[in-house]
Amino acid sequence: MDSSTIETIYRLRHGQGWSIRKIARHLHLSRPTVRRYLRSPVVAPTARPRQSKLDPYKPLILELLERDPQASAVVILQHLQEAGFEGEVTILRHYLKTVRRRPAPRAFLRMESAAGDRFEVDWGHFGSLHYEGDARKLYAFVLLECHSRMLYAEFTHSQCFETFARCHIHAFRRLGGVSRQIWYDQVMTAVAERDGQLIRFQPRFLAFARDYGFYPKVCHARAPWEKGKVEKAGVGYLRQNFWPLRRFRDLADCNAQLRQWLDQVANCRIHRETRQTPQERFQPQALRPLPMLDPDYRDSTTALVQKDLRLHFDGNRYCAPARFLRKRLTVKADSHSVTLYHGRREIVRYPRCWRRGQTLGAQRFERELLEQRPAAKVSQAQQYLITCLGPVAEDYLRKLAQTDRSLSRQIRELTDLLREYGPDAVRTALEKAAQAGAFGSDYIANLLWQQHRPRPLEPPLQLKDPTLNTLLTDPLSLLEYDALIFENKEKEEEEKK
Numbered sequence: 001m002d003s004s005t006i007e008t009i010y011r012l013r014h015g016q017g018w019s020i021r022k023i024a025r026h027l028h029l030s031r032p033t034v035r036r037y038l039r040s041p042v043v044a045p046t047a048r049p050r051q052s053k054l055d056p057y058k059p060l061i062l063e064l065l066e067r068d069p070q071a072s073a074v075v076i077l078q079h080l081q082e083a084g085f086e087g088e089v090t091i092l093r094h095y096l097k098t099v100r101r102r103p104a105p106r107a108f109l110r111m112e113s114a115a116g117d118r119f120e121v122d123w124g125h126f127g128s129l130h131y132e133g134d135a136r137k138l139y140a141f142v143l144l145e146c147h148s149r150m151l152y153a154e155f156t157h158s159q160c161f162e163t164f165a166r167c168h169i170h171a172f173r174r175l176g177g178v179s180r181q182i183w184y185d186q187v188m189t190a191v192a193e194r195d196g197q198l199i200r201f202q203p204r205f206l207a208f209a210r211d212y213g214f215y216p217k218v219c220h221a222r223a224p225w226e227k228g229k230v231e232k233a234g235v236g237y238l239r240q241n242f243w244p245l246r247r248f249r250d251l252a253d254c255n256a257q258l259r260q261w262l263d264q265v266a267n268c269r270i271h272r273e274t275r276q277t278p279q280e281r282f283q284p285q286a287l288r289p290l291p292m293l294d295p296d297y298r299d300s301t302t303a304l305v306q307k308d309l310r311l312h313f314d315g316n317r318y319c320a321p322a323r324f325l326r327k328r329l330t331v332k333a334d335s336h337s338v339t340l341y342h343g344r345r346e347i348v349r350y351p352r353c354w355r356r357g358q359t360l361g362a363q364r365f366e367r368e369l370l371e372q373r374p375a376a377k378v379s380q381a382q383q384y385l386i387t388c389l390g391p392v393a394e395d396y397l398r399k400l401a402q403t404d405r406s407l408s409r410q411i412r413e414l415t416d417l418l419r420e421y422g423p424d425a426v427r428t429a430l431e432k433a434a435q436a437g438a439f440g441s442d443y444i445a446n447l448l449w450q451q452h453r454p455r456p457l458e459p460p461l462q463l464k465d466p467t468l469n470t471l472l473t474d475p476l477s478l479l480e481y482d483a484l485i486f487e488n489k490e491k492e493e494e495e496k497k
Contacts, residue, residue: 177287
């Protein structure tokens with residue numbers, strides 16, 4: 001700093017009492033600079049330049065750069081070492097920054113598109129979402145209508161072609177049409193190969209563009225300014241205005257908040273260049289119409305149903321009915337659902353699970369498989385009886401299993417009795433039969449029949465001797481005689497067979 005400026009700082013500070021902030025504003029200096037010269041007003045002497053190891057070799061460096069201006073520091077160092085240079089590459093790199101010819105700044109023409117003429121598309125990476133410890137990368141698909149700056153964005157966990165196409169379709173439907181051109185950078189889902197101005201697009205992408213009637217255009221390599229509107233007013237604006245200070249539960253919540261932000265903030269703001277809101281400037285009638293039906297661009301693959309009824313897709317296991325065991329099913333998925341197909345027929349649909357290592361549908365299809373097995377049916381019938389009748393049924397069935405009767409037939413007949421007479425009556429009959437040691441559905445049926453069809457009371461027998469009529473006898477149960485009669489009948493039937 002020259003001495004006159006230092007004197008001015010002292011005069012304003014100590015003569016007129018100005019603050020350091022006011023002096024810095026008046027002289028267009030920083031406040032630390034003003035403080036430094038107030039503490040030490042003497043200008044420090046200029047240090048003499050030190051001699052560098054590289055000084056004797058600078059003419060050789062300039063000669064090498066004339067031969068090849070793009071030669072790297074490592075290559076130049078090899079030639080210097082042959083000439084006797086003993087320094088490191090770091091000092092050479094610092095020197096090369098000062099002598100290389102910097103390209104002249106480029107001037108650009110601002111391009112303004114007509115309504116409905118041009119969309120620009122780009123991807124942005126936004127870290128990842130966590131699902132109870134399972135991380136999924138998060139990407140933002142951004143499409144901008146260049147005339148109005150109307151913005152569409154959607155978060156995804158994938159950048160595959162199917163997701164790329166679905167995001168286009170969602171944007172077209174949201175905007176109500178498609179533009180004449182859509183500009184991209186060299187994304188692999190669109191560009192298969194490029195040699196200068198010659199571009200070979202992916203066949204599937206060309207078919208998609210033909211279906212929706214737009215002309216794809218690709219920017220040059222390392223030339224983001226060719227689609228600068230979506231770079232700055234799309235991905236950059238999304239990253240600066242939407243992303244900070246937000247929390248998301250899952251992908252659906254992330255997109256729900258994004259749609260709200262698009263409707264209430266992004267497309268309602270007054271743009272600083274157009275001086276209009278994107279919604280006011282947008283002209284949907286200028287866009288090309290869309291086809292009546294959208295093609296199916298869900299993620300699609302085939303998977304084999306294993307012996308445990310499971311097939312693997314996207315890190316999870318999805319169950320299928322047992323009749324498709326060892327068959328290959330088609331799996332189609334989007335951000336909301338995973339659907340299994342056999343041929344063209346839909347079998348089952350699951351909600352999309354973004355966690356990994358999960359099993360979906362096992363309870364349903366394993367239960368169906370158990371119901372198809374006879375042993376399982378018996379087991380379920382036993383459980384049904386125990387649930388309806390309580391512990392007395394469990395004890396009765398355990399003792400019934402020790403007899404030589406057909407257990408499945410007995411359970412079936414007891415279930416029929418339960419439906420006919422109700423749980424209270426059957427439970428009472430089971431208790432009486434268990435006390436008498438009579439185990440069989442026929443005993444229970446007889447008891448229930450007697451309870452619901454009681455015999456009329458017969459008058460007591462009058463004996464000739466009046467003293468005998470006054471005698472009391474112990475109450476007797478005829479269940480033991482009934483069991484004996486039924487047992488003899490069963491033996492007779494077996495002997496006849």
